[in-house]
Each structure stands twice: as C-alpha cells, then as structure tokens.
Amino acid sequence: MKTSIVTIGDELLLGQILDTNSQWIAKELHQLGVELVESVSVSDSKQAIVNSLDHALSQSDLVIITGGLGPTKDDITKHTLTSYFKDELELDVVVMNRIKAIFDKRNIPFSELNKNQAMLPKKAITLPNLLGTPSGMWFEKEGKIVISLPGVPYEMKGLMLGEVLPRLRKIGGFLYQEYQTYVLYGLGESSAADMLDDFEDILPDFIKLAYLPQPGRLTLRLTGKHQEKVFLQQTIATLGEKLLSVFKDYSIVKGTEDTVALVKKMLIAKQKTLAVAESCTGGAIASYITLESGVSSFFLGGVVAYHANLKRELLGVSDKIIEKHTVVSAEVAKAMARGIQQKTGANYAIATTGNAGPSTDNTDETLGVVYVSIAAENQVFVERFDFGQPREKVIEQAKNKALEMMLKEILKNQ
Template sequence: MIKAEILNIGDEILYGQITNTNAQWISAELDKIGIRVVRHSVVSDTEEAILEGLQEAEKRADVVLITGGLGPTKDDITKKTLCKFFDVKLIRHPEALRAVTHFFESRGREMLEVNRQQADLPENAEYIPNLKGTAPGMWFEKNGKIFVSMPGVPHEMQFIMQSYVLENLQKFFHTPCIVHKMIKTVGIGESYLAREIETWENNLPENLKLAYLPAFGMVRLRITGLGYDQEAVRRQIEQEVDKVLPLIDKYVYGFDDDDLAIAVGRLLVQNKKTLAIAESCTGGYLAHCFTQHAGSSEYLKGALVAYSNEIKINVLGVKKETIEQFGAVSEQTVLEMASNIRKLCNADIGIATSGIAGPGGATPTKPVGTIWVAYADENGTSAKLYQLGNDRMVNIQVTANLLIDWLRRKQGGRVK
C-alpha cells in the first residue's frame, strides 16, 4: 500500500493559534484513493525544522504532501529549503509569472517585487496552477517518491489537490480504487436511522463499509467500496443503494455532494415555485444558505431580516397587537411573518423564523433555544416549535436546517 506523510509548516499551528484542519482534509482525500497516511508532522517556519521534516518523511513515505510556508512575506523560507533538499536552484518560472501577473492585473492591483518572487520555483518543480491565490503549487519527483508543496490557506490547498494532485497521484502509483457513495439524510437522528437500516447494514458485502456522519441535525451515510474494477464496485454500491432507499426514502434529500439548500432549490425550480424569507433569530443565515450557491436567484425573490420589532411591524406588517400580546417569539408572530413576507415579495411560498438564539433574551416561559418556524403557501400557513440548546451559532444553523427540511417535504422530498 502506498504510504503518505503530511508535513504542515507553520508556527501558528505549533503555538495553538489555529487548528490544523489541512491535515484532516488531506487525510480524508487520500483515504478515498487508497493511499495510507502514516504520519502527520507539523514543523516550525525554520530551515532546520523543515529540512528535518523532509528528511524524516522521505524515509517513511512514498508521498510527502507539504502545506504552508508559501506567501509573499519574508518569513517564508520553504522554497529555499526545498532547493537545499533537492540540491537545485531557484529559477523564475515563466508560466507562474504570467499567472501571478494576471492575478494582480485582473484585480487592478499594483504588483510588488515580493509578488513577482512568488513565481520563483525550485528548478526541478513541476508548476501547479493556483487559481485561488498567488502562491503556486509544486510537484517534485525524487527517487520514485513524490513531494508536493502547497500554500497553507485551506481553500487554495484544496483547489490544488482537487484540480491536480489527487488525479496525478492515482496515475503515478496505480492505486487500487475506492468508491464512495454518500446518502444524505435530514430530520432523523443517527441511532434511529441505524435502527431503520440494521438488517440491510448487517448483510452488506464484505468489500463495502458503512459510516454514519452526523452534523447539525443531518446525518450522512457513507458507503465505501474497495476493489480493482471501479465500474464493478460502482454497480455493486448502486444495487445496495437501491435496496436501502425504500427504508429511509422520506429522510433522503440527496446524494454525494448534494447540499440541502441546493437540493431544495432544485425542487422549487422543478415545481416552478418562488420563495421569500422572513428571518429574526437566524439573522440572514437562512437566506445565505440558499444564496451562497449559484442559481438561487431562479427561485429566491428576497429575504427580510426583521431584527427589530419596528421592522417586523412597519416593513413586514406584523400587527403591533400580536407582538404586544404574544411577544416576538411566538406562534402568532411567526405565522404573520411567513404569511406577510409571501405577500410582500409576491412569492408562492413564505418561510419565517423567530426564536431566542441566545445567550441573552430568555424569559421565564421562553428559555434560550425556544425557536418558532413557519411555512406559508396558497393553501395556508402553519408553524412549528422547537426547543434547541444553548449555543447561539448551533441554534442558528440547526433552525435553518430544520426549516429548509420542512420546505423540502412540502415540495415533494427530492427531485427524482
């Protein structure tokens, strides 16, 4: 089995100022292509430490993936150390220079000499484009082993891995194939889900494995298959998916990279329905769940963050007496919010949230975590009450997921 070591460079990790999420992300990706990670090492931003890390990793692993220590400021000495390690010179790479020049020109920003220096690469480096930033990735081969150097900024590193490194590692090492299939569920807890599919799970073929991955009110089921014939493993997994789906159909919103909001957006487009949102406790996050994805303008007409009662009354048209009599966090208020935003935006569907996200705002009868949500369409308006926990950010996220799931069920579950 091909062995890999992940070498992260950065004092900010050693000082405990940031979590090393890069190591986990890379490990999970390598696992998917059948490469075994045998070591994570985090070293300081010094030549001595980086060189020691490289030399040790070279002994243990066939692939060394390096992150961090690339950037325009002078504390970055990774490239010089790589030159020393490979016994080569730093040379200005024309393609890298064109890329960094384009990066600055397209943004109308002045380019400094330190930025130009980002195009200086060890002469044995294969240049890997980084469309997300200015520090390129580098691919090296030494005695049949592969070394890859990438910037430490997570979304830049992920871009380089996905657009170049993973594919080329598979080609280089002819790794056996692993096939993953993710079934994405919402609205059912992990242990209940496990009970529903117990018999099916116990009868899975030897080469297929199942994992439960829960987060914020949703559980992803991951089926992992191993084999040498990718198409055969894929077919085998699809057969198992066909068996398990009828058992949990109403909880399944999609597969693989499907996102709940994207899946629901697709349903709305299919059903030719438009959406309007009135948010109080979720404060814009619910709208953001939809708008962070391209294509949301096809069905989302608008959203109002009615944070103050004044806005609820004057802009959204909630009756003053409703708020005075029942409070802003109440069934009556949230029903008016959903119904009124639907009319205000001339949309087919209105949804609304009003709750106490915390840590402040609790009353004797309404503790932190008291959340009302509502749904309105041409058939009427209804509301649901949830009692969540004490963490503000978790409450915001779980509320959004629960309400989006309600919208999903009202729209028929999923696009088939």
C-alpha cells in the same frame, strides 16, 4: 499505495490561514485510487519536519509535503530534505534561467535569493513549476517516495496536475475507489444507526459506511475499494438503493448538495417561489439563501420584522394575536408566514420568531425557544424548538431547521 500529507507553516498552526492544500490533494488522490492514511500540519522547524517525515514514512509509501520552498531564511524545507536524504544542492541552470525570465518579464531585479531557488538536490527529480519560482522535488529511497511542493495553492495545484498525478498514474497499481453520499434530514446519528443495523451487517468487507453529522442534517457515505471498477460501481449503486429504502419514510436525497442548493433546484423545477419573514434570526436565512448564485429565479426576498410594530404593519399580524399569545408563539409565527406569503405572492414562505437571548421579550417562553413556520400553498404549519444558548447557536440552528423544514415540505409534494 498508502499516503501521508504534510503541510508546513507556522501560519497554519496559528490559524492565520486555512489549510486548503491538504483537502484538495486528498480529493485528487482519492480519484486516483491512492489510500490516504494521515494528514498533518507542522511548524517551520527542521526538527518538526524531520519528525513528521520519520512518522509518515513508517506507515506510508508516499509522502506529499507542501510549503517552505520560498526564497527567505524561514523557508527551510528544501535544506531539511536535502540533509534528510544525505544529498547536496547544485545549481540547476535551466531552472535559474526560467526564474530570470519571470523576473525580466516583470521588470524585477534578479537577486542572489532568487538564484538560491535554483539550487536543488542532486538526487531528486526536479518538478518544473510553470506558475512560480520554487521547483517541486521528487525523492525516492528504498521503494518510498517523498514529494515536496510549494505551499501557494495555485502553484501546488499546477504541479500536482502537470507533474505529480501523471507520474503516479504511470506507477499504477492502485485499487479503484468509489463513493456515494446521501443526505438525511430530521433524524439524528444514533437513530439512523439503529435503523441501519441490519444494513451494515450485509456490507461486504470492501465497502464502508460513514456517518457525517452536520447541523440540521446527517450525511451518509458509502465508500468502496476494489480492483474491478465496474463491479465496485454496481455494488455501490445496489447498496445505495437499499440504504434509500431504509429511510423511505424520511427526507433523504442522493448527493452532497447543501439544503439551499436542493431547495433552489426543486423550486426552480416546480416553477415555485419563496419569501421569508424573520424576527429572531435577523436576516440569517435570507443571507444564507442569497449566498447561492441564481437564487433570484425562485427567491423573492424577505423582511426582518424584529419589533412587534413591524410584525403588525408589514406582515399584518393582528394586535389580538400578539396580545393573547405574545410575539414568541406559534400563532405569531404562522401569521408572519402567511403575511409575507400574501405580501409577496410567493408560493412558499418561512417565518421565525423566538428568544435568541441573552434577554427575553415580554413572553412566557424561555431563552432559546424558537418557532419556525412554513406556509405552503394550501396550509401553514409551525414547529417549536428549544435550542438553548448561546445566541449564535440559537440563530444558526434556527436557520438550519427552517431550511430543513422547507426542504421536507417540497419533498413531500414531489
């Protein structure tokens, strides 16, 4: 069953809110085995909704719409769909009494606007909304299905889980879908594709490989569709092992966890600790690490030693090193890593120093150059990067590269 998702709302197109509905619906449909061919957002206008329906129904068997079911005049989805399917509205007394009960419980007057939400198309199947006032609607015409749901995320999810997905399961006939992801560090998309050339040649026609580049890492996803679930799972697993073997000399992990989650998992398992000393990244690494819950079990803390005096006083970087190599140098980065490691007693340490811009320190290095150092228990090493500009890009990429280097070091010692 080919499916399109249409989210309605000017607020989506203006960027005032993020469309999380289509993402959540897509994941649920994928688990069911429904093939999603398109996801679009359109404005709160009759013509935009009609155009999107015409297009969606030209290529899909199922269209799921969210938004525009509220009680105000700008909520036109119900009226547009009623007209589109040449239907008419009638009062659903059961729905009206349910809405009245909600308002009575909250001591809110029941108005004519609220009564209008109980006016529903005769030909549609009403999907009762237990979490709000607008009902969902299920239309069928010429073997195709159009489902209209509220735009409020928790109401939409309640209707999907309680009404839509159970009804779709009864219809059945979906191909089983399976996917497995692998996160590769330290190798770009084109280089990885070159290494996977022979691997892609052996993929059966029901398996696809997708490349999903992200800052500091490349996600590879194997996706398959087949009528036999066990066979599909076995095929994905076998191909996954072959994919891992292609990158046996690189840092690659199975799953979708981000770098911080992987670092956390591995350091906790090893009962090891981490500390950071940041200059040009200004605390971005420590801030990113502490977004993950439970990090206090391995993360001891960090220091933002922006000025040279703090590098000397807090981290023990010697005047001799700074005078000889300047603050933006491999030597200072290594000294910072060792300094925070010794100060905190951490097993591992990360340090950064560089020229994030738009101006430079008293150094020979150009804008965008960053040194990232990792102190392990028996060694300290450093890498030089040129991230260019602007400043925000330099800080973001330095943060990602530092965590990537940390992960590589941990994986190397497994």
